[in-house]
Amino acid sequence: xFYLVIDLLGVVSFAISGVLAALDKKLDIFGVFIIAFVTAVxxxxxxxxxxxxxxxxxxxxxxxxYTIIVTVITGxxxxxxxxxxxxxxxxxxxxxIGLYTLVGVEKGVDAGLSAVMCMTLGxxxxxxxxxxxxxxxxxxxxxxxxxxxxxxxxxxxxxYFLLRTLPISDDVIFLISIAIVIAIRxxxxxxxxxxxxxxxxxSKSAD
Amino acid sequence: xFYLVIDLLGVVSFAISGVLAALDKKLDIFGVFIIAFVTAVxxxxxxxxxxxxxxxxxxxxxxxxYTIIVTVITGxxxxxxxxxxxxxxxxxxxxxIGLYTLVGVEKGVDAGLSAVMCMTLGxxxxxxxxxxxxxxxxxxxxxxxxxxxxxxxxxxxxxYFLLRTLPISDDVIFLISIAIVIAIRxxxxxxxxxxxxxxxxxSKSAD
Amino acid sequence: xFYLVIDLLGVVSFAISGVLAALDKKLDIFGVFIIAFVTAVxxxxxxxxxxxxxxxxxxxxxxxxYTIIVTVITGxxxxxxxxxxxxxxxxxxxxxIGLYTLVGVEKGVDAGLSAVMCMTLGxxxxxxxxxxxxxxxxxxxxxxxxxxxxxxxxxxxxxYFLLRTLPISDDVIFLISIAIVIAIRxxxxxxxxxxxxxxxxxSKSAD
Numbered sequence: 001x002f003y004l005v006i007d008l009l010g011v012v013s014f015a016i017s018g019v020l021a022a023l024d025k026k027l028d029i030f031g032v033f034i035i036a037f038v039t040a041v042x043x044x045x046x047x048x049x050x051x052x053x054x055x056x057x058x059x060x061x062x063x064x065x066y067t068i069i070v071t072v073i074t075g076x077x078x079x080x081x082x083x084x085x086x087x088x089x090x091x092x093x094x095x096x097i098g099l100y101t102l103v104g105v106e107k108g109v110d111a112g113l114s115a116v117m118c119m120t121l122g123x124x125x126x127x128x129x130x131x132x133x134x135x136x137x138x139x140x141x142x143x144x145x146x147x148x149x150x151x152x153x154x155x156x157x158x159x160y161f162l163l164r165t166l167p168i169s170d171d172v173i174f175l176i177s178i179a180i181v182i183a184i185r186x187x188x189x190x191x192x193x194x195x196x197x198x199x200x201x202x203s204k205s206a207d
Numbered sequence: 208x209f210y211l212v213i214d215l216l217g218v219v220s221f222a223i224s225g226v227l228a229a230l231d232k233k234l235d236i237f238g239v240f241i242i243a244f245v246t247a248v249x250x251x252x253x254x255x256x257x258x259x260x261x262x263x264x265x266x267x268x269x270x271x272x273y274t275i276i277v278t279v280i281t282g283x284x285x286x287x288x289x290x291x292x293x294x295x296x297x298x299x300x301x302x303x304i305g306l307y308t309l310v311g312v313e314k315g316v317d318a319g320l321s322a323v324m325c326m327t328l329g330x331x332x333x334x335x336x337x338x339x340x341x342x343x344x345x346x347x348x349x350x351x352x353x354x355x356x357x358x359x360x361x362x363x364x365x366x367y368f369l370l371r372t373l374p375i376s377d378d379v380i381f382l383i384s385i386a387i388v389i390a391i392r393x394x395x396x397x398x399x400x401x402x403x404x405x406x407x408x409x410s411k412s413a414d
Numbered sequence: 415x416f417y418l419v420i421d422l423l424g425v426v427s428f429a430i431s432g433v434l435a436a437l438d439k440k441l442d443i444f445g446v447f448i449i450a451f452v453t454a455v456x457x458x459x460x461x462x463x464x465x466x467x468x469x470x471x472x473x474x475x476x477x478x479x480y481t482i483i484v485t486v487i488t489g490x491x492x493x494x495x496x497x498x499x500x501x502x503x504x505x506x507x508x509x510x511i512g513l514y515t516l517v518g519v520e521k522g523v524d525a526g527l528s529a530v531m532c533m534t535l536g537x538x539x540x541x542x543x544x545x546x547x548x549x550x551x552x553x554x555x556x557x558x559x560x561x562x563x564x565x566x567x568x569x570x571x572x573x574y575f576l577l578r579t580l581p582i583s584d585d586v587i588f589l590i591s592i593a594i595v596i597a598i599r600x601x602x603x604x605x606x607x608x609x610x611x612x613x614x615x616x617s618k619s620a621d
Contacts, residue, residue: 022351028402030358031351045257050459052468054259059324076405117473131550136338138347140552144436144445151444195442198490235609237565238558252464261466266531283612343545345554
């Protein structure tokens with residue numbers, strides 16, 4: 001129940017980020033809905049397909065679809081107020097990323113994959129909804145050139161495997177790892193951290 | 208046999224729409240072929256992958272490949288005449304959309320999915336070939352910002368489930384539902400119907 | 415062992431082509447890595463998904479991931495020297511394309527598919543990593559409008575099925591077919607061959 005609530009909070013915040021991206025591109029209602037949908041379920045769908053877990057998760061329960069429909073309608077009705085909610089949305093989004101990462105990691109563990117591949121699946125689950133969103137909106141995915149985002153996912157996923165070597169219960173490990181993803185992302189945004197810039201020398205004058 | 212003919216008419220008209228999009232982008236022969244191919248089979252491929260029906264349908268029979276090869280060659284040879292055929296092509300395309308929608312719905316029913324998910328699969332089958340086409344051509348998918356298209360699919364798919372509550376044979380339900388998709392799309396284009404514009408107030412002067 | 419070495423040479427050269435594309439787009443380190451990764455494994459992943467071979471190949475062994483990580487780090491450190499290596503890289507790339515094509519063909523044969531579909535899978539394996547790379551970089555895939563590339567793959571794959579009618583051992587057929595892909599690509603680049611231009615008449619003045 002607790003996880004379902006967090007899961008749906010993640011779906012809502014990812015869907016809202018899709019609504020905002022789609023409104024920027026002046027898509028129609030159907031387009032807004034599709035972008036919201038792929039942003040919310042895209043990462044998990046790619047994970048399920050790579051693993052061969054099919055039918056994919058969202059096909060097996062209507063709750064994701066209904067949550068996204070309600071989110072999109074609400075988002076469209078109150079779209080002028082969405083900007084005042086950016087802080088709350090960012091928080092939900094960050095919680096969603098943390099949860100999605102660890103859900104992806106555990107699905108990899110269940111499938112008997114190596115730690116490195118579980119970390120990869122966790123990062124895909126959390127990040128690739130946004131990649132599909134940006135690609136469909138005809139933009140280079142934002143996580144490829146801005147924002148500490150994947151780094152937070154990879155770190156939390158790595159922490160999960162380090163913590164498993166300690167005598168801690170699985171539930172606690174799961175929650176601590178999520179907290180690490182969230183903490184890194186919050187700190188990165190708060191202090192303006194970014195990956196080291198590899199273009200410094202070349203682009204001094206041009207950029 | 209009857210369904211195969213309609214199915215291949217759908218493939219032909221979808222492939223032609225791919226040829227036209229690829230010619231607009233000045234792609235080479237191979238590029239034109241690939242775009243035609245993904246437009247024709249893309250929606251069904253995504254549906255099959257989401258369901259876990261693999262190898263995907265078009266891998267299991269050469270008829271789709273050969274139909275598309277012939278269509279592309281014919282389309283390229285007569286490409287200056289394609290514009291005079293727009294009405295016929297639009298009709299084939301609309302029939303194809305109707306058929307694809309209901310084929311997708313029935314695959315969902317066969318897989319034991321909920322009505323909402325079957326409607327989703329039907330819409331994906333009919334619409335996502337065009338989404339892949341436009342994405343590969345580096346455009347925002349046209350169905351996200353123009354044309355009543357998905358609405359027709361969703362309506363026909365919904366009609367299928369309403370009709371199933373009546374004492375009508377499955378084949379008749381299938382055909383009526385296809386007819387509903389076709390009718391809505393034809394009426395929408397004839398009378399210039401579109402989804403309600405959600406940008407009215409913001410873009411009065413700019414748009 | 416021999417095949418693993420060629421396979422990893424292919425991964426390295428595909429990953430480098432991803433690094434170069436990502437650097438052109440000024441992506442950050444994570445973005446460079448993802449583009450390198452999808453370029454190297456994208457074609458095989460799409461092939462595996464279409465066939466239903468899941469978990470996909472690269473999830474089952476860390477060697478691809480580690481090879482790509484080392485390639486990306488090396489590529490970034492020596493990125494100013496990459497241009498002097500273009501000839502070697504082109505050679506690796508061409509060898510990789512040859513190998514990937516035939517690996518794809520044989521996976522199709524193992525799955526009991528028709529010759530035409532095996533040729534299709536081989537071409538997808540060799541070419542679609544680059545398609546995903548260019549799509550994520552927000553470009554129309556380069557193989558759709560430049561370079562003899564797919565033609566070489568299709569020819570080598572066709573040769574494989576012709577040679578199988580002769581009394582030659584499977585290993586020899588495999589190697590000859592790879593050599594044909596490589597030879598066609600090298601000759602095409604050396605002599606500036608391209609697919610017949612279908613835009614001649616229309617674009618005499620504009621192009």
